Amino acid sequence: MFMKNTKNLYRLVIKYGQKCLLLATMGILLLALISCGDNKGGGYGSASGESFEWKMVTTWPKDFPGLGTGANNLAEVIEKMSGGRLTVKVYGAGELVGAFESFDAVSRGTAEMGHGAAYYWKGKAPAAQFFAAVPFGLTAQEMNGWIYHGGGLELWERVYNDFNLVPLAAGNTGVQMGGWFTKEIKSIADLKGLKMRIPGLGGEVLNRLGGEQISLPGGEIFAALELGTIDATEWVGPYNDLAFGFYKAAKFYYYPGWHEPGTTLETFVNKEALAALPEDLQSIVRIAAQAANMDMLADFTARNNQALNTLINEHNVQLRRFPNDVLKEFARVTEEILKEESLRDELSKEIYDSFITFRKQADTWHEISELAYLNARKNNLK
Numbered sequence: 142m143f144m145k146n147t148k149n150l151y152r153l154v155i156k157y158g159q160k161c162l163l164l165a166t167m168g169i170l171l172l173a174l175i176s177c178g179d180n181k182g183g184g185y186g187s188a189s190g191e192s193f194e195w196k197m198v199t200t201w202p203k204d205f206p207g208l209g210t211g212a213n214n215l216a217e218v219i220e221k222m223s224g225g226r227l228t229v230k231v232y233g234a235g236e237l238v239g240a241f242e243s244f245d246a247v248s249r250g251t252a253e254m255g256h257g258a259a260y261y262w263k264g265k266a267p268a269a270q271f272f273a274a275v276p277f278g279l280t281a282q283e284m285n286g287w288i289y290h291g292g293g294l295e296l297w298e299r300v301y302n303d304f305n306l307v308p309l310a311a312g313n314t315g316v317q318m319g320g321w322f323t324k325e326i327k328s329i330a331d332l333k334g335l336k337m338r339i340p341g342l343g344g345e346v347l348n349r350l351g352g353e354q355i356s357l358p359g360g361e362i363f364a365a366l367e368l369g370t371i372d373a374t375e376w377v378g379p380y381n382d383l384a385f386g387f388y389k390a391a392k393f394y395y396y397p398g399w400h401e402p403g404t405t406l407e408t409f410v411n412k413e414a415l416a417a418l419p420e421d422l423q424s425i426v427r428i429a430a431q432a433a434n435m436d437m438l439a440d441f442t443a444r445n446n447q448a449l450n451t452l453i454n455e456h457n458v459q460l461r462r463f464p465n466d467v468l469k470e471f472a473r474v475t476e477e478i479l480k481e482e483s484l485r486d487e488l489s490k491e492i493y494d495s496f497i498t499f500r501k502q503a504d505t506w507h508e509i510s511e512l513a514y515l516n517a518r519k520n521n522l523k
């Protein structure tokens with residue numbers, strides 16, 4: 142039975158390509174989980190015919206490329222994997238609740254799940270920021286290593302437990318861009334008085350260097366930049382930024398995204414709602430989130446460079462690299478802030494220690510693997 146299913150799944154893979162490979166792999170995993178459950182005398186509740194209708198509130202405009210579509214993808218995968226026993230209706234920001242109300246809405250059960258980025262909740266849980274993006278922190282590959290196999294997820298669960306939520310990684314943007322500026326940044330002095338939309342710890346770095354951090358959900362940034370309410374903004378990278386049209390309001394596009402080197406997007410699930418599902422549906426929610434996590438990174442990786450070409454060649458965007466001394470200051474202040482964050486409470490210290498230890502290990506290993514390879518490829522191919 143298992144072999145036959147596997148064969149059929151691989152036939153589908155050949156027919157429909159990569160997306161199916163993902164679904165097929167997840168199918169095999171689920172079959173394995175279900176058969177293990179049977180061997181132990183049941184307990185996975187796969188026979189339950191009960192169906193569930195969930196709502197997902199998101200911090201993104203509805204269907205927004207990359208992020209909103211990532212949330213849609215998660216809902217679709219859950220529905221397909223469950224054979225329709227668990228359906229998830231996705232709401233864009235403002236449709237059911239405002240972008241930044243999503244966390245509370247799921248916490249109190251207005252919706253069963255949400256889709257966002259953990260640094261949006263820093264006002265409620267400062268330690269949450271470590272699970273989205275840390276300036277000079279982990280890349281996408283490293284974040285996944287830390288979350289899934291480095292103790293990160295367990296720490297994240299402890300932070301969200303106080304809010305009646307279960308967090309899961311559900312997407313990653315890869316390295317972001319440094320942002321859109323109406324004037325050039327040639328030295329630290331150019332940051333003085335600069336009003337920039339930038340979330341999380343990166344925003345705190347800007348504050349300490351004389352700038353002003355502004356928090357705005359995605360849907361409100363363009364108007365603020367065009368009106369001059371803000372002087373600069375970061376969002377994600379070329380694929381997303383092109384869709385928002387920031388090039389119409391600011392000409393200078395800076396790299397690298399020192400403040401968000403591999404931002405993890407999240408889904409947060411109401412604890413009781415998750416516990417009320419039969420165990421096979423709970424597994425589906427978890428595995429679908431892993432699949433969505435990988436798919437979003439693949440989406441960004443496939444589309445960013447095309448979008449960058451369009452920005453440069455069709456919209457005359459000026460690409461700029463942050464000067465070294467500016468990056469050095471960003472790094473110095475980041476380390477100062479991270480140390481302070483670690484002193485907030487015991488759990489923050491534990492998260493900081495775990496994160497910094499993982500970063501050191503990743504840094505050492507990647508010096509002779511990812512970094513060495515990318516340099517070798519760049520320097521030796523004609």
Ligand code: CA
Binds near residue numbers: 317375376377401
């Ligand atoms: Ca960003």
